[in-house]
Amino acid sequence: MGLAVSVLLLWWTLHDVALLDVLRHLGEARLLPFLGATILATAAFPLRTIRWHYLLRRDGAKLPMVPLWHATAIGFMANNLLPARAGELARAYAAGRLTGVRFTAAVGSVAVERVLDGLVLVGLLAAGTVLGGFSQTTTVAGVSLARLARIAVLLFLPALGAAFWLVHWPEPALRLGRWVLDRILPRRWSARVLDVLTGLLSGLDVLKSPRRFALVVCWSVVIWLVSASSYWLGFVAFGLPAPASAGLLLQGLIGFGVAIPSSPGFFGLFEAVTRATLALYGIAATPAVSYAVAYHIAVFLPITVLGLWSLSRAHLHLAELKPAEGAAEAGRP
Numbered sequence: 001m002g003l004a005v006s007v008l009l010l011w012w013t014l015h016d017v018a019l020l021d022v023l024r025h026l027g028e029a030r031l032l033p034f035l036g037a038t039i040l041a042t043a044a045f046p047l048r049t050i051r052w053h054y055l056l057r058r059d060g061a062k063l064p065m066v067p068l069w070h071a072t073a074i075g076f077m078a079n080n081l082l083p084a085r086a087g088e089l090a091r092a093y094a095a096g097r098l099t100g101v102r103f104t105a106a107v108g109s110v111a112v113e114r115v116l117d118g119l120v121l122v123g124l125l126a127a128g129t130v131l132g133g134f135s136q137t138t139t140v141a142g143v144s145l146a147r148l149a150r151i152a153v154l155l156f157l158p159a160l161g162a163a164f165w166l167v168h169w170p171e172p173a174l175r176l177g178r179w180v181l182d183r184i185l186p187r188r189w190s191a192r193v194l195d196v197l198t199g200l201l202s203g204l205d206v207l208k209s210p211r212r213f214a215l216v217v218c219w220s221v222v223i224w225l226v227s228a229s230s231y232w233l234g235f236v237a238f239g240l241p242a243p244a245s246a247g248l249l250l251q252g253l254i255g256f257g258v259a260i261p262s263s264p265g266f267f268g269l270f271e272a273v274t275r276a277t278l279a280l281y282g283i284a285a286t287p288a289v290s291y292a293v294a295y296h297i298a299v300f301l302p303i304t305v306l307g308l309w310s311l312s313r314a315h316l317h318l319a320e321l322k323p324a325e326g327a328a329e330a331g332r333p
Helices: 002-014 019-027 031-056 065-081 087-099 103-131 145-168 170-184 187-202 210-238 245-257 269-281 285-313 323-328
Strands: none
Touching (some): 002 269, 002 285, 019 285, 031 210, 031 285, 087 103, 103 187, 103 245, 145 170, 210 285, 269 285
16 A cells, blocks of 8 residues: 555656656756755754663663664664555563663654654644744645644644553553453463563653653754755745745655555655655755755665665574564564
8 A cells, every 4th residue: 555655645746747857957966965854864863862871861871873773773774675664663662672671662752752752743843833824724735734733733632641550650551461461362462462562661760750851852952953944945945935944844745645655765755755844945846856856866765775774783684673573573572
């Protein structure tokens, strides 16, 4: 289904655009700003490693940064090459293999990371909308920006609240889980699933420390501001008349858009969202598509190459990163 969605979106993006015009516009891009955009976009991944270090840090113990970087690079490379967002589990699996952290704890930390990313993106999306001078009724491809922000808040705020409740009062949740599992599963499977849930709760440990949580939130804002800056430098490279706030708006819509099933690497989806968003600023289809294709490749290639290099350094294989392989590790320390 994801492949079909990607093909349909690619057709919509390219159906009225002349390929020769796109190639000509690509050739006119300014190299220095585009290189800066590529560097900033790639720099967001090491920054994610720093944030993940705080998420996984527990009882004063620090995990080594280099293995965590390899796990981060492997995970995002897997998102680019494997279907079904396999990179999220691949990252946790690689972290377990390289640092000894429990797989379920790593998965729990990734879940917290995703919730915080969603809330930060909502805030920056709102800022991009206000700074861009758009009204509450503005739509992108028929989707209201205000409605998208409301839906995201309704999804992410309760999730964060539930995570806070679980990590501060785990016993009621575990008792309830044990009571339910004992009635629907054999005892040995019930104990195994409960062990997995306990491991997931340990991945929410960052929520216990106000200082660590504040650091994680700050790093989340930094990561997405760096990413938005890379979008803006791309506008400069292609001579697009879009303000810096357009980077905030575009990254927010892409960030939420990738939740739609699509091919590995989000091809088609990325280009369609970019074209529709840049149309708000009066940018024609050809320069918008040229920018989308070039920027997407510039983001896709570096982390994919770095991830494959990290995979070889870690003596892992791509076949090991399938979700089923990671799930098999869930109960292991």
